[in-house]
Amino acid sequence: MLKIILASKSKVRKKILDDNDILNEVKPSNVDEDVVKLSLLKEKVSPEIISKNLAELKANKVSNKHVDDLVLGADSVIDLEGELISKPNNRNEALEILKKLNGKKHHLISSVCISKNGSMIWNHTDRALLTMKKMTEEELKKYLLKISDEALYAYNVYQIEGQGRDLFSSIDGNENTIMGLPIEKIKKYLDNYK
Numbered sequence: 467m468l469k470i471i472l473a474s475k476s477k478v479r480k481k482i483l484d485d486n487d488i489l490n491e492v493k494p495s496n497v498d499e500d501v502v503k504l505s506l507l508k509e510k511v512s513p514e515i516i517s518k519n520l521a522e523l524k525a526n527k528v529s530n531k532h533v534d535d536l537v538l539g540a541d542s543v544i545d546l547e548g549e550l551i552s553k554p555n556n557r558n559e560a561l562e563i564l565k566k567l568n569g570k571k572h573h574l575i576s577s578v579c580i581s582k583n584g585s586m587i588w589n590h591t592d593r594a595l596l597t598m599k600k601m602t603e604e605e606l607k608k609y610l611l612k613i614s615d616e617a618l619y620a621y622n623v624y625q626i627e628g629q630g631r632d633l634f635s636s637i638d639g640n641e642n643t644i645m646g647l648p649i650e651k652i653k654k655y656l657d658n659y660k
Contacts, residue, residue, distance in 0.1 A: 470535070594643050609633065
């Protein structure tokens with residue numbers, strides 16, 4: 467049976483693979499995402515390109531060490547009217563991000579890359595459009611109190627499969643994409659892989 471290496475320590479991405487019966491082993495890439503993002507932002511590239519580049523970088527880095535294995539790298543970013551919104555480093559940053567998204571539409575972009583022997587052999591990027599309800603600062607603070615640190619720093623501020631759903635008036639897109647892994651496209655590729 468085909469087995470892949472997941473170049474991510476995301477428990478949600480691992481669970482999506484497990485739930486879809488994709489045999490996998492976790493080997494985090496430990497890429498310094500902030501350094502890469504800053505470099506790409508200086509070049510004025512779009513959030514989508516940043517997401518794609520990070521997914522490929524993670525997959526290739528792990529793939530270099532695992533000859534002949536398929537390695538899956540993934541990255542998700544929030545695109546607010548062309549501005550890249552990164553994961554928060556603390557609860558104050560999380561509140562500032564939620565205030566920025568408050569009452570607005572934004573795109574959640576998830577990119578995936580499969581590499582073999584250090585080179586990308588397939589990639590896909592998907593996006594979802596989310597509209598956040600207009601909320602008071604007090605409501606946003608109450609929401610943050612309900613979220614564990616682990617969830618807060620792992621899910622781009624909101625947990626769509628949990629408490630985060632309540633933040634949105636509309637969600638247009640695939641839930642797995644929002645959680646960081648457009649699994650249907652991955653399955654289709656793996657099914658056809660020879």
